[in-house]
Amino acid sequence: MANMAQAIRMALHYGEEKLGVKEIFGEDVGAPLGGVFTVTQGLKNAWNSPLDERGIVGAALGLAWAGFRPVAEIQFVDYIFNTIDLLKLCGNSLWCSGGKFPAPMVIMTPTGSGIHGSIYHSHSFDSIASKIHGMKVVCPSTPLDAYGLMISAIKDDNPVLYLKPKALLRAKGAELIPGEPADEKALKEMIDAPIGDRSKWKPRWPELEEFEIPLGQAKIAKEGTDATIITHGRMAPICLDVARNLRDEGRGDVEVIDLLTLIPYDWATITRSIRKTGRVIFINEETEISNFGEHLFRRVIDEMFYELAVRPRLLCGKAVPGIGLSPVLEYASVPQKSDVETAIQELLAEPA
Amino acid sequence: MSKKASADNVKSMSDALYQKLDQKLLLKIHEIMIRARVLEERLIKMSKGGEGFFWIGGPGEEAFNVALGLQVKKGRGTDYDFLHLHYRSSAIMLAMGAQPIDTIRQMRTAVTDPYSRGRNFVNHYAIPEWNVMPIAPTIETQYSTCIGTGIAQARTGGDGITIVNGGDAGTAEGDFHSCLVWSNRPALPLPNLIIVTNNGFGISTPAREQHGEEHISDWARAFKGMPFKTINGNDPVESWFAIQEAMKYVRTQRKPYLLETLTSRLNGHSSSSGANRVNEPDCITLFEEKLLKLEITTEDHIAKTWERCRKESDADYAQVKTEPFPEGDDIWNGVFADGLNDSYPKKGGS
Numbered sequence: 001m002a003n004m005a006q007a008i009r010m011a012l013h014y015g016e017e018k019l020g021v022k023e024i025f026g027e028d029v030g031a032p033l034g035g036v037f038t039v040t041q042g043l044k045n046a047w048n049s050p051l052d053e054r055g056i057v058g059a060a061l062g063l064a065w066a067g068f069r070p071v072a073e074i075q076f077v078d079y080i081f082n083t084i085d086l087l088k089l090c091g092n093s094l095w096c097s098g099g100k101f102p103a104p105m106v107i108m109t110p111t112g113s114g115i116h117g118s119i120y121h122s123h124s125f126d127s128i129a130s131k132i133h134g135m136k137v138v139c140p141s142t143p144l145d146a147y148g149l150m151i152s153a154i155k156d157d158n159p160v161l162y163l164k165p166k167a168l169l170r171a172k173g174a175e176l177i178p179g180e181p182a183d184e185k186a187l188k189e190m191i192d193a194p195i196g197d198r199s200k201w202k203p204r205w206p207e208l209e210e211f212e213i214p215l216g217q218a219k220i221a222k223e224g225t226d227a228t229i230i231t232h233g234r235m236a237p238i239c240l241d242v243a244r245n246l247r248d249e250g251r252g253d254v255e256v257i258d259l260l261t262l263i264p265y266d267w268a269t270i271t272r273s274i275r276k277t278g279r280v281i282f283i284n285e286e287t288e289i290s291n292f293g294e295h296l297f298r299r300v301i302d303e304m305f306y307e308l309a310v311r312p313r314l315l316c317g318k319a320v321p322g323i324g325l326s327p328v329l330e331y332a333s334v335p336q337k338s339d340v341e342t343a344i345q346e347l348l349a350e351p352a
Numbered sequence: 353m354s355k356k357a358s359a360d361n362v363k364s365m366s367d368a369l370y371q372k373l374d375q376k377l378l379l380k381i382h383e384i385m386i387r388a389r390v391l392e393e394r395l396i397k398m399s400k401g402g403e404g405f406f407w408i409g410g411p412g413e414e415a416f417n418v419a420l421g422l423q424v425k426k427g428r429g430t431d432y433d434f435l436h437l438h439y440r441s442s443a444i445m446l447a448m449g450a451q452p453i454d455t456i457r458q459m460r461t462a463v464t465d466p467y468s469r470g471r472n473f474v475n476h477y478a479i480p481e482w483n484v485m486p487i488a489p490t491i492e493t494q495y496s497t498c499i500g501t502g503i504a505q506a507r508t509g510g511d512g513i514t515i516v517n518g519g520d521a522g523t524a525e526g527d528f529h530s531c532l533v534w535s536n537r538p539a540l541p542l543p544n545l546i547i548v549t550n551n552g553f554g555i556s557t558p559a560r561e562q563h564g565e566e567h568i569s570d571w572a573r574a575f576k577g578m579p580f581k582t583i584n585g586n587d588p589v590e591s592w593f594a595i596q597e598a599m600k601y602v603r604t605q606r607k608p609y610l611l612e613t614l615t616s617r618l619n620g621h622s623s624s625s626g627a628n629r630v631n632e633p634d635c636i637t638l639f640e641e642k643l644l645k646l647e648i649t650t651e652d653h654i655a656k657t658w659e660r661c662r663k664e665s666d667a668d669y670a671q672v673k674t675e676p677f678p679e680g681d682d683i684w685n686g687v688f689a690d691g692l693n694d695s696y697p698k699k700g701g702s
Contacts, residue, residue, distance in 0.1 A: 022507070023503065023507075047539070048539075049534075050530075050533050050534060050537065052526075052530050052533065052534070054496050054526055054527060054530050055496055055499055055530035055531075055533070055534050057496070058493065058495075058496020058497045058498075058499050058500065058527065058530065059496070059497075059499040059500040059503060059534065060500060061496075061497050061500055062434075062436075062485070062496075062497040062498060062499055062500015062501045062502070062503070062504070062514075063500035063501070063503060063504055064500070065434075065485050065486075065497070065500065065501065066429075066430060066434065066500060066501045066504035066505075067429070067430075067504075068500075068504055070500070085490050085493060086493055086496060086497075089486075089488055089490065089493055089497070093486055094686045094687075094688075094689055095471065095685075095686040095687060096468055096471055096472055096476075096478070096486055096488075097467070097468060097478035097480075097486045097686075098465070098466070098467065098468050098469030098471065098478070098686065099469070099685060099686040100478055100479075100480050101478055101480060101485070101486050102689045104689075133687060134686075134687055134688065136688070156689075156690075157689035157690060158688050158689050158690070216693060264688070264692070264693060264696055267695035268695055298702075299697065302702045
């Protein structure tokens, strides 16, 4: 099975071949590296840009205005902060021009913690991204979802911020991508560049097929009746693992909703699940205080207060300036599997 | 303006250069400059009279801007010129064929404002049919977005170019340097005409206090072979030929050119500083003195041109006053290209 980096790479290749993507660029995105996480390795239209995030976002917006559908990368989301006014221009281009200037473009960037990336390779950007109105925001948690979301993002007529959970980029999926060879070793030989001299290497792409995950549509990763977890990105497989263990141990049947799209989020799926279970917890890894989950939390209180069996909950990162390099500090900052287990057990145990 | 300053400026305008331009073209430039000035005076008046809000515009930049607008290869797509402009570009737009009434509509925030439907400040144009990219109040971001259309045109070939302009103060922002670096990448040089309109101020701060560069165009010296020039932007004819030369280079060589134009700023930064007339050389007065001296026009023709443009503006203004403002629900249009789903939060809270 492909890992998430390979899946995104294959989606970008599909975009080059079938969707007219002619410009894929960013720092170290082209040969020989193909991106620090190899997401753009071997792509024929991938090229290296100057080390200049503002130039990257500006170039992408200009290309979008010119009718191209560029895919640009910010190497780590930690380095996107100096582009916020340009991202805002991406998001408001259509609105400010009275509907005349759509900006079909994708900005992709690795996000979140989990690789011991210290203070400037561990940020999350979810809530800030959600404030750039007019921009769609997606974040996959499996390779197949990553593939389908990228194809949808490329086809979308809006700017899309594509958040790649960096801790999951090497994680393999449980589902084959349409067209992917069943033998993962064969896939690796086809599309992963060799170590060492790559000057003569060329990828051999599988015959990929179109697969879309509509933007704005969440996934019920696991059905359940006793409680609802609303999550996304890196926390999604952790939540799913915990929910399955609880089920297998007979301690609770928890539904796990993987948002996939943060903006516009799938409110219908969220409310349907909460209406069924009466118990909900929002789990993500970005910091508390104006956390994206806090918005959903508030809306649940506003619109579903009398349908809740117990108080809703939020489990998220600690509101501190950075994530320390020491594993002790990182684990103390970002929710870990044990934190998820404890939080869900408490949610299930509270008397209605 | 003192008599001496005026005389010195007229003298600097080479008679020989004037002889190279067709007299009909000179008169056309003159008329558009007047129309642009009358428009800006109308906008200022509306701002002061409470018939609009913030005013910002380009009185004093008409000479350079009309010369630029008339030489743009106008159209849609990469075969034509892309424009990434700042908010002092009304004369460029009028020279390209925009109607003054549409800018008055934007000033009044009428729903008929074709550039933003009453959403943006005045002089913030967005015209897809002419490749006029949306103007943003964020100074200098246009120097970043122009990279993208430059890349598009470098890929597609043809003779369409990307034109970007901005003010002198904003060149301190990183976007200006992004533009220079990306336009000069050995891997893909860009057909970008990079213009800096140097009026000597950033709002209230004199450039001479903040910029140690002798000329802003000197930044081009860092890039091997990049042509650059600093010109008197108060002279439409000098501007015409400088723009022509720069455009020819960019169109044919598919490489960038840095053009700095020195202009006046006749009404300060914006309505925030009062928008009152200041004592700086007026490019229209200087041009008229020159046209009279060369016997290309007459006092009577000049007076009648001003009168005609003012009457047109009066009629435009009267028309716009009859036009509606946007409805409140219009805020939901254009958030996303594919509209909003039913569950998008619209209440503004609980």
